Amino acid sequence: MAVIAKQEDDSKQDGLILTADGMSLKKSLARSLRMQKLRALMLILPLLAFILITFIAPITDMLFRSVENQIVRETLPRTLNELQYWDLSQKKAPGETVFHALYDDLEIAIERKVHTRLGTRLNYEQTGFSSLFRRTGRNLDAIGKIWQKQFEEFDPFWKKGENWANLLMTSDWINNAKEWEKTSDHLQPPFVLKPELVNLLPKTTEAYSAFARYVQLEENEALYKKDPWPGIYIKLYQDLISEPDLSALSGMGADELRSTAQMVSTFETISFKDGFLEIDKDWGEIDIWRTIQVYASSYTSGYFLNAIDMQNGPDGPELRPENERIYIILFMRTLYMSLIITFFCIILGYPVAWLLVNIPTRKSNLLMILVLLPFWTSLLVRTSAWKVMLQQQGVINDILVWLGLVDDAARLVMINNQLGTIIAMTHILLPFMILPMYSVMQTIPPSYLRAAKSLGATNWTAFWRVYFPQTIPGIGAGSILVFILSIGYYITPAIVGGTSGVFISDRIAYHISSSLNWGLGAALGTILLGVVILLYFAYDKAVGIDNVKLGG
Amino acid sequence: MNMITAKNSGETPFVEFERVQKSYDGESLVVKDLNLSMPRGEFLTMLGPSGSGKTTCLMMLAGFETATYGDIRLGGQSINNIPPHKRNIGMVFQNYALFPHMTVAENLSFPLELRKIPKSEREEKVRLTLNMVQMDSFGGRRPAQLSGGQQQRIALARALVFEPELVLMDEPLGALDKQLREHMQFEIKSIADSLGITVVYVTHDQTEALTMSDRVAVFNDGHIQQLASPDTLYEEPENSFVAQFIGENNTLEGIVQEIHGDTCLVELDGGELIDAKPVNIKTTGERTRVSIRPERVEYNKERLSNDAHLLQATVMEFIYMGDIFRTRLSVAGNQDFIIKTRNAPDQVRLEPGTEIEIGWLAQDCRALDAPNGTI
Ligand SMILES: Nc1ncnc2c1ncn2[C@@H]1O[C@H](COP(=O)(O)OP(=O)(O)O)[C@@H](O)[C@H]1O
Numbered sequence: 001m002a003v004i005a006k007q008e009d010d011s012k013q014d015g016l017i018l019t020a021d022g023m024s025l026k027k028s029l030a031r032s033l034r035m036q037k038l039r040a041l042m043l044i045l046p047l048l049a050f051i052l053i054t055f056i057a058p059i060t061d062m063l064f065r066s067v068e069n070q071i072v073r074e075t076l077p078r079t080l081n082e083l084q085y086w087d088l089s090q091k092k093a094p095g096e097t098v099f100h101a102l103y104d105d106l107e108i109a110i111e112r113k114v115h116t117r118l119g120t121r122l123n124y125e126q127t128g129f130s131s132l133f134r135r136t137g138r139n140l141d142a143i144g145k146i147w148q149k150q151f152e153e154f155d156p157f158w159k160k161g162e163n164w165a166n167l168l169m170t171s172d173w174i175n176n177a178k179e180w181e182k183t184s185d186h187l188q189p190p191f192v193l194k195p196e197l198v199n200l201l202p203k204t205t206e207a208y209s210a211f212a213r214y215v216q217l218e219e220n221e222a223l224y225k226k227d228p229w230p231g232i233y234i235k236l237y238q239d240l241i242s243e244p245d246l247s248a249l250s251g252m253g254a255d256e257l258r259s260t261a262q263m264v265s266t267f268e269t270i271s272f273k274d275g276f277l278e279i280d281k282d283w284g285e286i287d288i289w290r291t292i293q294v295y296a297s298s299y300t301s302g303y304f305l306n307a308i309d310m311q312n313g314p315d316g317p318e319l320r321p322e323n324e325r326i327y328i329i330l331f332m333r334t335l336y337m338s339l340i341i342t343f344f345c346i347i348l349g350y351p352v353a354w355l356l357v358n359i360p361t362r363k364s365n366l367l368m369i370l371v372l373l374p375f376w377t378s379l380l381v382r383t384s385a386w387k388v389m390l391q392q393q394g395v396i397n398d399i400l401v402w403l404g405l406v407d408d409a410a411r412l413v414m415i416n417n418q419l420g421t422i423i424a425m426t427h428i429l430l431p432f433m434i435l436p437m438y439s440v441m442q443t444i445p446p447s448y449l450r451a452a453k454s455l456g457a458t459n460w461t462a463f464w465r466v467y468f469p470q471t472i473p474g475i476g477a478g479s480i481l482v483f484i485l486s487i488g489y490y491i492t493p494a495i496v497g498g499t500s501g502v503f504i505s506d507r508i509a510y511h512i513s514s515s516l517n518w519g520l521g522a523a524l525g526t527i528l529l530g531v532v533i534l535l536y537f538a539y540d541k542a543v544g545i546d547n548v549k550l551g552g
Numbered sequence: 553m554n555m556i557t558a559k560n561s562g563e564t565p566f567v568e569f570e571r572v573q574k575s576y577d578g579e580s581l582v583v584k585d586l587n588l589s590m591p592r593g594e595f596l597t598m599l600g601p602s603g604s605g606k607t608t609c610l611m612m613l614a615g616f617e618t619a620t621y622g623d624i625r626l627g628g629q630s631i632n633n634i635p636p637h638k639r640n641i642g643m644v645f646q647n648y649a650l651f652p653h654m655t656v657a658e659n660l661s662f663p664l665e666l667r668k669i670p671k672s673e674r675e676e677k678v679r680l681t682l683n684m685v686q687m688d689s690f691g692g693r694r695p696a697q698l699s700g701g702q703q704q705r706i707a708l709a710r711a712l713v714f715e716p717e718l719v720l721m722d723e724p725l726g727a728l729d730k731q732l733r734e735h736m737q738f739e740i741k742s743i744a745d746s747l748g749i750t751v752v753y754v755t756h757d758q759t760e761a762l763t764m765s766d767r768v769a770v771f772n773d774g775h776i777q778q779l780a781s782p783d784t785l786y787e788e789p790e791n792s793f794v795a796q797f798i799g800e801n802n803t804l805e806g807i808v809q810e811i812h813g814d815t816c817l818v819e820l821d822g823g824e825l826i827d828a829k830p831v832n833i834k835t836t837g838e839r840t841r842v843s844i845r846p847e848r849v850e851y852n853k854e855r856l857s858n859d860a861h862l863l864q865a866t867v868m869e870f871i872y873m874g875d876i877f878r879t880r881l882s883v884a885g886n887q888d889f890i891i892k893t894r895n896a897p898d899q900v901r902l903e904p905g906t907e908i909e910i911g912w913l914a915q916d917c918r919a920l921d922a923p924n925g926t927i
């Protein structure tokens with residue numbers, strides 16, 4: 001007895017209760033709960049993965065794209081680095097160092113053919129960039145060629161890529177590279193510069209490294225045969241003009257290098273700035289440089305400003321000129337037309353839902369089928385049907401003319417405008433209003449109405465004071481559903497909306513599939529998402545989201 | 553059925569059903585020829601099995617259903633064409649039908665608002681009524697925040713707050729547990745009495761009907777089977793349905809042999825002879841079902857008259873129930889013959905298997921109509 005009592009005592013010491021196998025109760029409970037959770041998680045894993053892949057990931061991607069702006073920094077790193085010292089207030093285009101850096105950046109960008117993409121990107125912010133970058137891309141070589149020609153005329157040695165390789169690379173690497181070319185079934189041996197040359201010709205070796213990396217990694221061609229880009233001649237000129245001590249140099253090309261070094265001072269040069277201005281005088285415009293500077297950062301508010309008809313002006317964000325504003329109007333139109341559609345859905349849906357609940361089962365089943373019928377027909381068919389119904393030579397106009405209500409010459413315009421959108425969308429979204437209303441009304445026992453009447457309420461008072469308030473959760477649920485579906489709707493407004501009846505979704509689709517300005521499309525989409533979330537919270541505050549009932 | 557035993561006869565009856573019929577589908581009658589009249593201030597209960605048409609009667613009175621035929625009068629005036637909201641009848645529903653989106657106080661002031669009673673007066677009435685049902689402090693709550701019993705009280709208060717003269721209650725206690733139900737029965741009854749209102753109360757629970765009502769109308773098959781005070785109903789059921797439905801009851805079947813005034817001799821199917829009181833039988837040779845309450849069966853011969861007919865019985869089961877003993881016997885082929893005896897110190901506890909003789913006073917054994925289709 002005493003022993004048992006002692007054991008019990010032990011198991012409770014320090015306030016810890018132990019299980020049969022001596023583990024603390026807390027720990028063992030936590031473990032069993034963890035197992036349960038794990039098992040539950042395993043069950044929903046496929047769904048979770050599906051949602052993550054098809055829902056969360058695209059939305060995150062969209063959110064990211066709407067602010068993402070790495071292309072400028074990735075394409076023009078050296079230019080942006082120099083541009084930070086540029087003083088905008090002097091109202092002058094930047095100086096030579098910036099243009100020099102721009103040349104270096106563009107040379108590799110053009111090789112990679114990304115300069116047009118950058119042009120397209122910046123063209124969203126300011127028209128003209130696209131052609132500027134394309135023209136520059138075609139003519140940039142002309143600048144480097146000035147140096148290249150002089151090198152090659154002085155000594156044909158500089159013409160051949162092989163000579164460059166022999167001069168700059170270790171002989172081991174050259175051998176390896178030749179070996180590789182015979183088989184070329186494995187990766188090209190990474191280039192190895194002669195260490196002494198890295199010190200003597202720092203700019204040349206740096207530029208050549210960039211060139212080498214590009215050739216080896218991106219083009220995957222034999223580096224040692226490749227003729228260098230014109231820009232490397234410029235770097236060599238710059239290295240040689242500062243008179244490095246080449247006396248100790250030996251090996252292939254050392255003599256040619258030394259003799260050329262003697263001569264470079266006689267070479268003819270031009271300033272990069274002049275070169276660029278010659279290609280396109282827009283490079284002298286302050287606006288061009290300001291835009292580049294504004295969009296230098298990896299993340300930008302530009303797409304969002306654009307999506308609300310604003311832009312980054314010299315003094316921060318500003319409204320776009322009157323004639324360029326379209327998005328605010330479209331957003332407003334989307335919102336107010338969605339409100340109208342929601343309103344009509346309530347007006348039309350409420351009596352139908354009421355009938356569904358209150359007529360005998362057999363009739364209500366038939367009515368329910370009629371309500372659900374639209375779900376079983378293609379959206380496109382339904383929308384096109386409205387086109388047939390509403391157009392000026394359409395069914396409704398024909399009937400009105402036949403009845404003599406409308407003159408043949410003055411047929412009603414009911415399509416390709418806002419009216420068409422409202423009619424078609426109300427019809428298409430009506431089931432989404434009726435079903436939640438129906439399910440809420442179904443849960444209201446008829447005894448409430450009877451109770452109200454027995455207390456002295458007329459039919460109307462009983463409805464308005466007792467029945468209607470209890471259906472508000474259904475109206476709320478239906479309204480949220482219809483409104484949210486409506487502001488994101490694309491096909492129907494696009495088909496029956498004409499130009500005055502399209503929604504913001506039309507612009508999003510345009511930017512995603514036609515103009516390929518995905519950033520702007522994403523920003524518009526993000527704003528739409530934000531509006532929905534905002535409205536959701538406003539609704540929650542006003543009515544309470546727990547009051548929304550989609551079903552019993 | 554001319555059971556117009558109004559309390560204060562002479563006055564016109566307050567509620568009257570005259571030859572009322574009701575059919576929902578045009579094929580069958582749910583209420584068949586209903587005649588009923590109630591004096592002011594009476595507490596009348598409609599009792600009957602489910603589906604017997606009680607709710608239908610109540611709904612016709614409230615105005616939610618129209619009588620297919622016949623006349624319903626309130627205070628001498630036909631109300632067939634008065635819409636429900638003008639009838640000024642208070643009503644308590646089985647599921648209470650408290651408006652979920654209003655507070656308790658709002659629920660109560662709703663009928664007062666509709667009657668355009670000024671705000672201060674309204675508040676006073678709501679307060680008094682809540683006080684009457686002992687729910688003073690619950691005015692600000694929503695119905696969903698109340699327990700079933702509390703909701704019941706509020707439903708009652710709402711039906712009373714606008715001071716109707718007639719209050720209808722359709723199985724108002726059906727959803728409560730037994731203890732609460734008994735408590736509320738008492739409370740409803742005493743409130744109704746103190747206010748002097750007329751109540752039509754619907755229930756399928758016979759104890760409830762017996763304990764609360766001035767009179768009980770037993771419904772079956774669209775007819776009022778018997779309309780009488782609880783004691784009459786219990787002690788003098790007029791037909792076998794009522795006898796069966798109210799209270800516990802032993803039945804034996806046989807053929808009437810002789811009738812002498814208020815006693816008769818019945819020969820049971822097994823040949824045994826018993827004494828009974830003719831209630832529903834007219835001639836000798838008629839089939840009858842005799843009904844006797846378990847507590848009126850006697851096995852102590854000293855308490856019976858010498859010439860009483862006795863029956864052989866075998867004790868099947870003895871059940872100790874605290875205040876009483878309940879003994880199941882096998883009598884004349886009936887295996888479910890129950891007798892109840894008081895748990896007194898000298899009371900014998902009958903052991904199963906014991907053979908005894910039982911008998912009763914002729915007036916306790918009522919010879920009633922034989923139900924149709926007896927085996
Ligand atoms: N609204 C209705 N439509 C058709 N039949 C009904 C309706 N209400 C009740 N009934 C039928 O009438 C009969 C009596 O119902 P009811 O008055 O509710 O009985 P109780 O209240 O006594 O249980 C039942 O058979 C029921 O099926």
Ligand SMILES: [Mg+2]
Nearest residue numbers: 606607608722
């Ligand atoms: Mg009922």
